[in-house]
Amino acid sequence: MIIVQVLQGLMEGVFLFLIASGLTLIFGVSRIVNFAHGSFYMLGAFLTYQIHPWIAAGTPGGFFTSILLCGVLVALIGLAFELVFLRRVYHAEELMQLVLTLAAVLIVRDLTKFFWGLDDVTVVLPDALSGAVIMGDLFLPTYQLAMVTVGVLVLVSLWAVLKFTRAGIVLRAATDDRGMVALLGINQAHVFTAVFTVGSFLAGIAGGFAAAFESVNYLLDARVIVLAFIVVVIGGLGNLYGALFAALGVGVVKSLGLLWAPRLSMVVIFLLMAVVLLFRSLRRTGE
Amino acid sequence: MAAEHRRGNASWSIDWRLVAATFVLVAIALHLSPPLVAFAIIEVMIFALYASALNLLLSYSGMVSFGHAVYFGLGAYGLAITIAKFGWPMWAGVVAGPLVSAFFGLVYGALCVQLTAIYAAMLTLACAEITFAIVFQWFDFTGGDSGISGHVPAMMGLSPAWFGMVVLVVVTICILALWRVVHAPLGLTIRAVGENPVRAAAMGHGRKRVQLAAFVISAFLSGVAGTLYGIFHGNVFPEYVGVLFTIDGLVMVLLGGLYSFGAGIYGAIVYKLLDNVMAHYFEYWQLVIGVILVLVVLVSPAGIAGLVSTVAARLRGRAG
Amino acid sequence: MKTSIRFGVPLAAALLAIGSALGPAYAAGVKIGYVGGISGACGGLTHSARKAMEIAQDEINSAGGVLGGPIEIVWRDSKTKPDEGSKQARDLILSEKVDLLTGVCSSSVFMAINPIAKQYGVPLFSAISGTHKATIDFGHPFVVQTQPHTLMEGKALAEYAARKGWKNIVTMGLDYEWGRTTVKVFTEELAKLNPDAKITRQLWPRIGETNLTSYITAALADEPDLIMAVMFGSGTNSLIKQGKAYGLLQRTELLTFLSTESYMSLGRDIPDGVHGWARGPFYALTADAAREFVAKYQAAHDGEYPNDWGILGYDVMYIIAGALEKAGSTDPAALREALGAMAFDTLRGELRMRTIDNTFNAPSFIGVTRMTDDYPFPVMTDVNVIPGDLTLPDETTVQALREAAKG
Incomplete structure (x- = not known):
């Protein structure tokens, strides 16, 4: 039973990583704390709900295409947001970035209410994805396996981009030292724009996957942003691989916590977040 | 632009004529208004205090709190629990409310000032979520999601106008006290630390101690606001400690205009005006707030306070 | 610049604006x-x-x-x-x-x-x-x-569970007042009605939780006769949706709160054979x-x-x-x-x-979901109407709760 729970927690963890990866990427490069990340996620979910009946409804191919398409749509929205607004405040106070992303949260939430109402919506899974791989007592739902695959794909492709491409080298440099990249004559603005777009894309597809996994409503943004913050903070702000381990850890703490301390698992996770923050700071001062 | 504003508070003295005029005006408005309007005025006053307390952190001491509703809500819980669970008399509960907030401000603040910038802000979020979870889940003590109600009569049994007077007096005293704090030696130190911690440290001001002082003061005043809110409604619920009240406070300050003393006051007026009036006609009033915030960034980073001072300066220029 | 506390003028304007917008009726x-x-x-x-x-x-x-x-x-x-x-x-x-x-x-x-x-x-x-x-x-x-109310509903559920003869039961209650009280009353009343029945595990998902997979695996591990889920709205919807892949309904029975709007929003996603209760x-x-x-x-x-x-x-x-x-x-x-x-x-x-x-x-209404030709969404069939007279708490209970609340 414990093995089943751990496995289940790991699967949930990969999905948490998918949610948080965009947020940590954006923070790592541009030091923007994107409060609107949860809103982009929610947009991805509702857009998928909206367009999936139009694209080969009921087939896995059509389903995945609509999620991908919604990811691209959300990426475009993120791109526009970055180009028109966010770009103006990179050199202003950090608080101005807070104002803008908070404004985006309020606007997206009300637009969601306007377009899709207050009721829960959900995407019906294609039959081909609604089963499970059964091994003895172990049920591995096909759809969750698909989500894990996507999470791994995202991780591997981000890793490959960061490691092997020129853009990746610039990104890593930007994460370590923003000023240096500028000194090297690379247009920082382009780097920021690209990363914000990719981050929004990741939020969008994560939301798309959620739409068929659970029942979504306009309150999704707040819940998701807090989850994403937990993962990003425990993993170390801006640290992609840290976020992976944090996400897996949070998933397992939840799946085991509900057996042993059913009412405390959330408190434990937030305590962990606080301890990690304090511990990191002590270590920094100690150096 | 922002730096200009930071140093822009040339006058430290209180303009008593202005304070008196405002006081009288609000008092008259309270007595002439029908109940719903009086309620709106009371809300504006309570949230003006809460947002001003948060503004002490944001504008003056270089800290961001992503969990300030904790100190607001714990004021109301301090009042409710001491009366409903401990059987204390009402006056004792009223005193206990803000002190509970200040105590948690001291504990959490002591942890948060160990960190800086976004890391400190994230720690305030973690502390807030832990507090919310405890308040929400500890049924026997806090009533969980059913809250605590009926421990004090709503508005102490007074009419809206007279309860409004009580709030007016308390809020005026607190905001004047906050003005003193910001402009007293302690406030100057807080601001010095907020602007440039390194330089302030060179002058012998420990960043952590000064920021902690600001944090506790802010928590205490938020607690006063929360206690008033608890009496206003005669109840307390986990919502008062929750993330929505935190966001309300932040939005008010950012709307009002960073680095100005009046940010919380202006922000509370605009926000609660939209909440109380516009919400009846247009369900999506938060969208309007969002658009205003975007405009603030693009047009007037100093927020409404900035606009008001610009307009006032022009008027004065014309008059002079 | 004294303007930073010049909030009197806009405040007055604001008050007048509110005053004119709303009036006594x-x-x-x-x-x-x-x-x-x-x-x-x-x-x-x-x-x-x-x-x-x-x-x-x-x-x-x-x-x-x-x-x-x-x-x-x-x-x-x-x-x-x-x-x-x-x-x-x-x-x-x-x-x-x-x-x-x-x-x-x-x-x-x-x-x-x-x-x-x-x-x-x-x-x-x-x-x-x-x-x-x-x-x-x-x-x-x-x-x-x-x-x-909650006490009546908990008792009605126990009544229904006793009629069905379910023995090993896992409860899954949202961790707040409604979930806690319903599970508590259900457990107490069922013990009276069917002494053989036992609660093998209590799970407490947080309110707003929509990834319930690890709760589902934990519940199914006990091979219960019934999962009693005191959940509503997005919680219930997500539970049913995610439970499908685990064969939840083939491996056990599910009893949960299903008011009409859940049927409307989930539609065909609600499989036949869920035990639902409604008001x-x-x-x-x-x-x-x-x-x-x-x-x-x-x-x-x-x-x-x-x-x-x-x-x-x-x-x-x-x-x-x-x-x-x-x-x-x-x-x-x-x-x-x-x-x-x-x-x-x-x-x-x-x-x-x-x-x-x-x-x-x-009365409380408890039945089994089924897609029929009558409506565009599934509804409950074989509805048991459990009259309120059977579930109202007795006067001693009422007095005891009132005394406790004064404490």
Whole structure:
């Protein structure tokens, strides 16, 4: 039973990583704390709900295409947001970035209410994805396996981009030292724009996957942003691989916590977040 | 632009004529208004205090709190629990409310000032979520999601106008006290630390101690606001400690205009005006707030306070 | 720059703006104040209640109204927030001078308004909130419950589980008042009704949790006869959706709260064979009045069906009208006496209110989901109507809870 729970927690963890990866990427490069990340996620979910009946409804191919398409749509929205607004405040106070992303949260939430109402919506899974791989007592739902695959794909492709491409080298440099990249004559603005777009894309597809996994409503943004913050903070702000381990850890703490301390698992996770923050700071001062 | 504003508070003295005029005006408005309007005025006053307390952190001491509703809500819980669970008399509960907030401000603040910038802000979020979870889940003590109600009569049994007077007096005293704090030696130190911690440290001001002082003061005043809110409604619920009240406070300050003393006051007026009036006609009033915030960034980073001072300066220029 | 505290001028302008936007109102006849979550978390539920209450209002008024005048309803939005609810309730009392209050929705809003009804002596009829605390623990002469509250529902569920003979049971209760109390009452009552039954595990998902997979695997590991899920809305929806891949319904039985709007939003995603409970499922009501009402409701709203809260909202209007007529005035004491002395013909059958805790003997509906040809969404079939007389807590329990609440 414990093995089943751990496995289940790991699967949930990969999905948490998918949610948080965009947020940590954006923070790592541009030091923007994107409060609107949860809103982009929610947009991805509702857009998928909206367009999936139009694209080969009921087939896995059509389903995945609509999620991908919604990811691209959300990426475009993120791109526009970055180009028109966010770009103006990179050199202003950090608080101005807070104002803008908070404004985006309020606007997206009300637009969601306007377009899709207050009721829960959900995407019906294609039959081909609604089963499970059964091994003895172990049920591995096909759809969750698909989500894990996507999470791994995202991780591997981000890793490959960061490691092997020129853009990746610039990104890593930007994460370590923003000023240096500028000194090297690379247009920082382009780097920021690209990363914000990719981050929004990741939020969008994560939301798309959620739409068929659970029942979504306009309150999704707040819940998701807090989850994403937990993962990003425990993993170390801006640290992609840290976020992976944090996400897996949070998933397992939840799946085991509900057996042993059913009412405390959330408190434990937030305590962990606080301890990690304090511990990191002590270590920094100690150096 | 922002730096200009930071140093822009040339006058430290209180303009008593202005304070008196405002006081009288609000008092008259309270007595002439029908109940719903009086309620709106009371809300504006309570949230003006809460947002001003948060503004002490944001504008003056270089800290961001992503969990300030904790100190607001714990004021109301301090009042409710001491009366409903401990059987204390009402006056004792009223005193206990803000002190509970200040105590948690001291504990959490002591942890948060160990960190800086976004890391400190994230720690305030973690502390807030832990507090919310405890308040929400500890049924026997806090009533969980059913809250605590009926421990004090709503508005102490007074009419809206007279309860409004009580709030007016308390809020005026607190905001004047906050003005003193910001402009007293302690406030100057807080601001010095907020602007440039390194330089302030060179002058012998420990960043952590000064920021902690600001944090506790802010928590205490938020607690006063929360206690008033608890009496206003005669109840307390986990919502008062929750993330929505935190966001309300932040939005008010950012709307009002960073680095100005009046940010919380202006922000509370605009926000609660939209909440109380516009919400009846247009369900999506938060969208309007969002658009205003975007405009603030693009047009007037100093927020409404900035606009008001610009307009006032022009008027004065014309008059002079 | 003294301007930084020059907030007097805009403040004054703001006050004047509010003052001109809102003003006192006056009207004759019986005035009912409705406070409910028109927007916010309850928005998805209460719209049907409002539509139904408006239909009832029209019917009553065109039949001559009550006490010689029409019924007027003043609608106020609590935004599903307790503070907003208490503010609106006070304004309805102080400036609209309403004769009574109704509505609510979330139990926190109910608990917030409850002491205000007591403070000002204005009767409060709950139509959309099921907490027992308002009428029992913190009950007072002015608050009335017209639907099965948490204690009654927990007992009805135990009754149903005992009838089915389920033995090993895993409970999955949302970790807040409703979930905790329902699980507690269910456990206690089931132990009396079926001593063989045992709760093998208690799970407590957080409210708002929608990834329930690890709860599902933990529950199924016990190979229970039943998973009793005290969840609603997005929680229930996600549980059923995610449970499918684990063969949840093939491996065990599921009993959960399924009010009509869940069927509407999940549609065919709800498989056949889930045991659901509800408070006012329109399709299971047999009274002629119910069929007429549903037809009228559909005609007025593009063929949309009323949800449970619509049924409850319609009933509460006729309860109020009937009691006012009998009392002959809006005096709260006379009203209460009338309420206790009469039987009400409601859509859910004949109901009576007892005076020890002003609670109606409202029935609970428990059945099994099935897709039929009658509706575009699945509904419950084989509905067990568990009468309120069977589930109302006895007087000793009521007194004990009231004593404990004073402590």
